[in-house]
Amino acid sequence: DAGVTQSPTHLIKTRGQQVTLRCSPKSGHDTVSWYQQALGQGPQFIFQYYEEEERQRGNFPDRFSGHQFPNYSSELNVNALLLGDSALYLCASSLGPSGGAGDTQYFGPGTRLTVL
């Protein structure tokens, strides 16, 4: 099991463009969460997908949207890119959306997005 995988590794875009980032969860996991990590900061929760629906959302504008596919993989879309969207985007997978004593979030290596 390769664990959580993300693509691409790096991405460079210009202001106003749109971007799509992809995530495949760890084998057996059905829930995907996305985080944004700006330089020098801890990861910030964007949203979580379970059963192909957005279940929980952090304090991010509607420019950030997502999707989950029947195979549990997920996409993060960002429209109208701003310079401030430059960050490392992390995907985490887990079993079930509600947390619990047996649950752990496993993180991918991230996608480094640079907006020029």
Next chain:
Amino acid sequence: AQRVTQPEKLLSVFKGAPVELKCNYSYSGSPELFWYVQYSRQRLQLLLRHISRESIKGFTADLNKGETSFHLKKPFAQEEDSAMYYCALRGVTGGGNKLTFGTGTQLKVEL
């Protein structure tokens, strides 16, 4: 609202010295606390969680609800402990699976 505070950006200790990475939190309900670690060129990974009450790689952390703290401790630092450490909180009461992270502390163990 959930908030996690890690007051130190960088902590430098000598090999063999005790280590304490500080973490304070703010949450009105019942929290679950975690420590995540990121070694150089590796992905973020779970180090320990308070409900497990176990020692991982010699590290322990005790949840102190009175002081709203979850400090990470190790009696004798090793060179391989050098890494970025993040404290994280999950709200158990209707909090779903969302993690709120602190800004992290870079631990540097010097020889």
